[in-house]
Amino acid sequence: MTDPALQLIQSDTAEKWQQILADLITDPKELLEILELDARQNPLGEHGLEEFALKAPRPFVARIRKSDWHDPLLLQIWPDQREALASKALSKDPLQESRFNAAPGLLHKYQGRVLLTAAPHCAIHCRYCFRRHFDYAANTPGRQQWRQALDQIQQDSSIHEVILSGGDPLAASDRLLAWLIDELEAIDHLTTLRIHTRLPVVIPQRISPPLLELLARTRLRVVLVAHCNHAQELDQAVSGAFSELAAIGVTLLNQSVLLAEVNDNVDALCKLSDALFAQGVLPYYLHLPDQVAGTSHFQVQEEQGIALVRAMRARMPGYLVPRLAREIPGADSKTLLL
Ligand SMILES: *Cc1c(COP(=O)(O)O)cnc(C)c1O
Ligand code: SF4
Numbered sequence: 001m002t003d004p005a006l007q008l009i010q011s012d013t014a015e016k017w018q019q020i021l022a023d024l025i026t027d028p029k030e031l032l033e034i035l036e037l038d039a040r041q042n043p044l045g046e047h048g049l050e051e052f053a054l055k056a057p058r059p060f061v062a063r064i065r066k067s068d069w070h071d072p073l074l075l076q077i078w079p080d081q082r083e084a085l086a087s088k089a090l091s092k093d094p095l096q097e098s099r100f101n102a103a104p105g106l107l108h109k110y111q112g113r114v115l116l117t118a119a120p121h122c123a124i125h126c127r128y129c130f131r132r133h134f135d136y137a138a139n140t141p142g143r144q145q146w147r148q149a150l151d152q153i154q155q156d157s158s159i160h161e162v163i164l165s166g167g168d169p170l171a172a173s174d175r176l177l178a179w180l181i182d183e184l185e186a187i188d189h190l191t192t193l194r195i196h197t198r199l200p201v202v203i204p205q206r207i208s209p210p211l212l213e214l215l216a217r218t219r220l221r222v223v224l225v226a227h228c229n230h231a232q233e234l235d236q237a238v239s240g241a242f243s244e245l246a247a248i249g250v251t252l253l254n255q256s257v258l259l260a261e262v263n264d265n266v267d268a269l270c271k272l273s274d275a276l277f278a279q280g281v282l283p284y285y286l287h288l289p290d291q292v293a294g295t296s297h298f299q300v301q302e303e304q305g306i307a308l309v310r311a312m313r314a315r316m317p318g319y320l321v322p323r324l325a326r327e328i329p330g331a332d333s334k335t336l337l338l
Pocket of ligand 2: 122123124125126129130131166167168198227
């Protein structure tokens with residue numbers, strides 16, 4: 001018999017993350033008010049909201065410094081007027097993913113692992129993201145189309161790992177995730193379930209008891225790759241979420257994007273690695289920004305990225321230095337630059 005008090009607590013937390021997700025900040029005016037910024041003195045301008053809306057969860061916004069236009073968290077979500085700058089080097093589908101769609105929602109580019117789109121949307125809109133031009137509607141299967149993806153995984157015994165991706169897979173309901181994990185578990189040649197998600201960082205409440213229960217009971221080895229770009233994103237609540245995941249045996253890694261004005265200096269990168277480690281998370285990848293239209297103001301040159309990671313290596317133990325990577329369409333893995 002389930003303790004009614006416990007049940008109450010569980011439904012309470014479950015509602016909490018869903019409420020936060022239903023109550024994202026989407027109005028730039030509201031965001032500026034919360035941050036005590038005067039819209040009339042806005043040095044960043046505003047652009048591109050029709051193409052890619054502003055979306056920011058309140059727990060993330062609470063970590064932004066007030067009255068600072070150059071806060072590294074604000075810069076990741078603000079629709080900067082420089083998004084309007086055209087650049088020949090930047091494209092709308094830089095990874096040519098439309099070429100690798102094996103079944104709706106399934107991407108099979110690298111040996112042994114496939115990427116499955118588990119949810120069409122994200123809890124936050126990161127302005128540097130290549131998915132700003134992604135056709136989610138066309139790439140978000142319903143259960144019937146998932147069947148097709150699952151059948152393909154079933155038929156290919158070289159696949160050992162399924163990566164839930166998105167959007168953000170943890171934006172999906174626990175019910176859907178439970179169904180998907182059950183289906184995956186039934187495929188004998190799968191050993192590992194990987195979850196690529198920004199939710200534990202931007203809405204740590206998402207790591208709720210029902211989700212933990214789901215991940216604790218699967219026979220698959222679970223790896224969670226979080227996405228955090230700056231130490232300031234990691235507060236006590238995030239730490240609590242990671243501790244709970246670690247307690248049920250989930251391997252915790254992080255990927256970051258190297259972003260101009262946000263984290264493109266050695267101090268910021270070292271602080272990020274230290275802060276992640278303090279929360280039980282190891283740095284995995286540091287990506288150069290994808291070459292996507294509207295992101296010229298975030299771009300960092302390859303040589304600068306290499307110099308930064310080299311400088312990190314001189315200061316930190318090897319396990320706290322992320323792999324510097326860039327995705328090159330057609331390569332058989334992500335391309336490591338250092
Ligand atoms: C990044 C990525 C992976 C995972 O690559 P790892 O090097 O194993 O982290 C798998 N499939 C696709 C399509 C990817 O983009
Ligand atoms: S896919 Fe990841 S990086 Fe892109 S908008 Fe969503 S959370 Fe941000």
